[in-house]
Amino acid sequence: xxxxxxxxxxxxxxxxxxxxxxxKGVRSCTSHPISKFVSYEGLSPTYxxxxxxxxxxxxxxxxxxALKDSGWRKAVSDEISALNKNRTWEISELPPGKKxxxxxxxxxxxxxxxxxxxxxxxxxxxxxxxxxxxxxxxETFAPVAKLNxxxxxxxxxxxxxxxxxxxxxxNAFLNGDxxxxxxxxxxxxxxxxxxxxxxxxxxxxxxxxQTIPSGMV
Amino acid sequence: MSNSHTLFVKTSPEKEIAILIVYVDDFILTGxxxxxxxxxxxxxxxxxxxxxxxxxxxxxxxxxxxxxxGIYVS
Numbered sequence: 001x002x003x004x005x006x007x008x009x010x011x012x013x014x015x016x017x018x019x020x021x022x023x024k025g026v027r028s029c030t031s032h033p034i035s036k037f038v039s040y041e042g043l044s045p046t047y048x049x050x051x052x053x054x055x056x057x058x059x060x061x062x063x064x065x066a067l068k069d070s071g072w073r074k075a076v077s078d079e080i081s082a083l084n085k086n087r088t089w090e091i092s093e094l095p096p097g098k099k100x101x102x103x104x105x106x107x108x109x110x111x112x113x114x115x116x117x118x119x120x121x122x123x124x125x126x127x128x129x130x131x132x133x134x135x136x137x138x139e140t141f142a143p144v145a146k147l148n149x150x151x152x153x154x155x156x157x158x159x160x161x162x163x164x165x166x167x168x169x170x171n172a173f174l175n176g177d178x179x180x181x182x183x184x185x186x187x188x189x190x191x192x193x194x195x196x197x198x199x200x201x202x203x204x205x206x207x208x209x210q211t212i213p214s215g216m217v
Numbered sequence: 218m219s220n221s222h223t224l225f226v227k228t229s230p231e232k233e234i235a236i237l238i239v240y241v242d243d244f245i246l247t248g249x250x251x252x253x254x255x256x257x258x259x260x261x262x263x264x265x266x267x268x269x270x271x272x273x274x275x276x277x278x279x280x281x282x283x284x285x286x287g288i289y290v291s
Contacts, residue, residue, distance in 0.1 A: 144223065144240055144241060145223040145224065145238045145239060145240045146223075149223070149224055149238065150238060150240075150245070153236060153238060153245065153247060154281070156236075156247070157247045158283075160249060162247045162248055162249055163247065163251075163254075163272065164245060164246070164247045164272060164273040164281070164283075165245070165246040165247070165254065165258070165269075165270075165271065165272065165273065166243070166244065166245055166246075166270040166271065166272070166273045166274070167243070167244040167246065167258065167261060167267050167268065167269055167270060168242055168243045168244065168267065168268050168270060169242040169243075169244075169265045169266065169267050169268075
């Protein structure tokens with residue numbers, strides 16, 4: 001029984017050694033364009049308006065694209081000034097033997113509940129996958145309350161007739177001081193002739209893709 | 218203030234209570250120890266740049282509606 005099993009598997013092409021990217025087949029969707037199957041026609045006028053506002057602003061794919069639009073340019077400069085205000089980093093030389101962590105821009109549109117645009121948001125994130133545990137960071141941690149705790153609290157508040165207040169912190173990650181020595185590359189789009197070949201040494205904990213709780217972006 | 222990373226409780230000598238819940242960068246404050254709640258809010262505002270969202274309306278994707286009969290959570 002065992003031997004026949006072995007023969008069977010041997011006859012199947014062994015693709016486990018081929019890199020994942022090559023194993024994936026190439027799919028083409030152009031013969032079935034999405035416009036043939038999805039349309040706005042069935043929607044009520046108000047819902048149609050809602051859906052098209054959501055889609056009305058394009059999210060830039062790169063920083064170059066973003067800097068061409070005044071709205072996104074403002075979002076980028078807001079993020080930069082928040083980072084500067086918190087003294088997140090200082091520009092320095094890269095000491096020999098150290099590797100800088102790459103970084104990239106993420107762009108999102110914040111919508112209000114009715115679909116209208118609240119604001120455009122640019123977010124600088126480090127490419128956390130280029131970090132190694134023990135070198136660039138020691139531990140990851142995010143204080144997250146259990147949903148049950150929140151439920152109990154709400155029930156208590158309801159029964160005792162307590163007020164419930166809500167606060168949120170801007171740039172929550174930028175408030176902790178960083179112990180480890182971490183360097184990141186100059187954010188794309190901010191390279192100038194004076195900071196060529198230099199890096200940013202991080203002073204504050206910032207948003208790492210590795211520790212970012214889902215739902216924060 | 219006592220234990221845990223996410224739930225902080227403080228009681229007054231008169232057994233009034235102030236409760237603070239932390240969810241990453243979101244806080245909920247509740248309790249009947251009102252002067253402590255006010256003090257805590259001020260303290261947090263001094264330490265961090267915060268946005269006071271007033272009474273609880275949305276939290277973690279839940280919509281919270283309040284009436285005299287109780288709290289409705291969707």
